[in-house]
Amino acid sequence: MDESNKLIDENDWSNITQQMSDYDEKREIMIKQCRDMQKLAKHAIFSLHRKDDEQAKEQLTKFEDIATSLSSMLEQYPSLRSGSYANAIEEYCEAVALRVYLEEGRLVTCSEIPLAEVEEFIGGVLDFSGELGRHAVILATHRDEKGVRRCRDLCDALLGKCLLVNFRNGALRKKYDALKYTIRKMENLLYEYSLAEAMGFKKELATSGDVDMPVEDVPSAGGP
Numbered sequence: 001m002d003e004s005n006k007l008i009d010e011n012d013w014s015n016i017t018q019q020m021s022d023y024d025e026k027r028e029i030m031i032k033q034c035r036d037m038q039k040l041a042k043h044a045i046f047s048l049h050r051k052d053d054e055q056a057k058e059q060l061t062k063f064e065d066i067a068t069s070l071s072s073m074l075e076q077y078p079s080l081r082s083g084s085y086a087n088a089i090e091e092y093c094e095a096v097a098l099r100v101y102l103e104e105g106r107l108v109t110c111s112e113i114p115l116a117e118v119e120e121f122i123g124g125v126l127d128f129s130g131e132l133g134r135h136a137v138i139l140a141t142h143r144d145e146k147g148v149r150r151c152r153d154l155c156d157a158l159l160g161k162c163l164l165v166n167f168r169n170g171a172l173r174k175k176y177d178a179l180k181y182t183i184r185k186m187e188n189l190l191y192e193y194s195l196a197e198a199m200g201f202k203k204e205l206a207t208s209g210d211v212d213m214p215v216e217d218v219p220s221a222g223g224p
Helices: 003-009 010-049 053-069 069-077 082-104 118-142 145-162 169-207
Strands: none
Touching: 003 145, 003 169, 010 053, 010 069, 010 082, 010 118, 053 069, 053 082, 118 169, 145 169
């Protein structure tokens, strides 16, 4: 008998090789499917900004169908969840959060997105704040101060809740810092709106004759 056969179990290594091969094959499938999922979620966000709710609904449904088809693979290889799949789920959470806000004016709950784990939900919701910032800019161009203020208030409330979470240095910490920047941009929008409104108010008073004229500008009764 070959001496090497006594040192290494050939059947054991044959199984290991097969398992690694199966894992690589499933990983490639996962990456490709997740690429499609992420694209669908991004397109859904774009559709929501364009007020194409039916298109967004269709895109999110397709996302959910793909995610469901991958569930057995994730059960077999849980490590495949990190990376591409988790990123796609975060994008999905972002899209669902935007849809819920546009429809109901509130933040989506974690229980409403069963596909997501807690960290994926938080990451998606923090990313959603950026989309809310873009929505606030659109509202500002239509002079919807109340709409901008609602966006700011929700982000401010989200910031308060995030202060209770101990974010480690990493992706979530960066997203949390981006939330603070988004709030600052919304505050600037509201400040600029208040300045424009004040200037407009003064202009209205001046043109309506309700502003007292300086004494030196008042014509005398006897004329010049």
